[in-house]
Amino acid sequence: MRTGSHVRPTQKCDLCPIQHRSVCAAAGGRIRQELNRISFRRTFAAGETIVGEAEEAGIVGNVVRGVLRMVRTIADGRQQIVGLLFPSDLFGRVFASHSRYAIEAATDVELCCFDRVAFEALLVANPDVEHEVLLSTLDELDAAREWMVLLGCQTVLERVAAFLIIVRRRMMKTTSDEWIPGMHISVPIGRRDMATYLGTTVESISRTIRALARRGVIRIIDAQNFEVVRWDRLVALSGREELEFDGGKAGARDRRHLADTGAVARQTGTGRPVVDMEK
């Protein structure tokens, strides 16, 4: 008994944990099969380089499992992580032959890869898919700018608090921010990467996390796992009453009146708040 040719055989995409997210979710039927055809899985161990800095970047793709870091190294060896990529995030740079930063495995990772040129051709041939890529690029741009704010004018304490909040959101695959008692945050990367992402040092990261625990905001389970004891205080310490990091649509509050009434006026300096880490 033969099955009709119109019955599609089970394909690797059908078993993919992220098939309902990212560009894959937007691709139906024919396009899905085309993606399936040109994709290939690769795994990398923590620390391996997927794409070297300024190297010819032949592949793009999705993170299936694990975390990637995008890292820029400047002349004298200083480094800055410009983004972490979690499952369902796109990695690589479409429509440019060279990446401007290295893409490395921050943990063991599993990737769904496409030949860059083939993927670009698919995008151009399928405006719906390209539209999804545009939407996700716009979200990444918003997130990058939020990070600029963090790096440009917030304290290390605020950066760490914001980082924990973001990690929770990304690891929990949720966009909601309600707090469940005993909520757990599992940070998938080490102090080094945290420091390189937050524009600070491992020592400052360590001290700041300890300070959060001492203040009763979190409880340290081990170096990578924390229990959130006071979610509200964690949010407050991040320096923003609303957290609009990635994906969340901003609230409607208009802050212009602050400047307009002169109640705050434009700041003279960076105006970093005084915080006492010791208590």
Added chain:
Amino acid sequence: MRTGSHVRPTQKCDLCPIQHRSVCAAAGGRIRQELNRISFRRTFAAGETIVGEAEEAGIVGNVVRGVLRMVRTIADGRQQIVGLLFPSDLFGRVFASHSRYAIEAATDVELCCFDRVAFEALLVANPDVEHEVLLSTLDELDAAREWMVLLGCQTVLERVAAFLIIVRRRMMKTTSDEWIPGMHISVPIGRRDMATYLGTTVESISRTIRALARRGVIRIIDAQNFEVVRWDRLVALSGREELEFDGGKAGARDRRHLADTGAVARQTGTGRPVVDMEK
């Protein structure tokens, strides 16, 4: 004597100084006329707000003349400029009802505006134009990440040097970086905006610019105009031997070997270089 209806009358786009740049350059014939139909010009004086932070953003468009700043204000009044927009840059956020930062006139500006929803419809109906928007969004993302590096791990001196280089490139409408003796840099914004963009203070900006002059790198003509005396040193001081800020495609050098051989290894801290501002 009547002209044939196939002869298109002169339209405002035909007189536009940026008609050969931005999305307009990619739009030919019919699409150009459609853009022409839905666009409208508006001017704002320096300091005026085009779109308030987190406000319903009904318009997007192109900068025709002048400079816009995208500024984020956090709870206690601290601010960070997350981008400056020069002529031919797109402003506003397509495919989202709210902007995450205010868009303000940094100088007197002239804008070519579109109703956001109408522009989005045009993009969806014209994949070629949407493709151009994707390309420019990807470039903006690269630029935002370069800025993250600057804010995250570079000194104020490096930030100021990099800023001057970027301003020169954007104001001169060129992507080339060759240096002409007596080259002039005209900074269109004041110390306040420079500080808010560079994540520092007006005092530090002032001191750093003076230090550059004292070292013979630049000559100060007035507060906003400088002559570049030593372009090579300015580039060196920016902390990068190649300047890949916005639009420039990265060179092919691969720096992984540094880490791989352990010659530099991964930095422990931010490793900011020691510089003596006084000489």
Added chain:
DNA sequence: CGAAAGTGTTGATCGGGATCAATGAAGCCA
């Protein structure tokens, strides 16, 4: 199994740049 390397923590010290303060110059308007 012991040496070596990597990771996280804590203490002591230092410095780049923020903050506070004061001045001069330039634009604005009644």
Added chain:
DNA sequence: TGGCTTCATTGATCCCGATCAACACTTTCG
């Protein structure tokens, strides 16, 4: 013309966080 505001600059001081150093603990590997 003179008060008023904004802007740029310079000096004095302070402090957050980088740096340097030491140590415990874990993992790796010959």
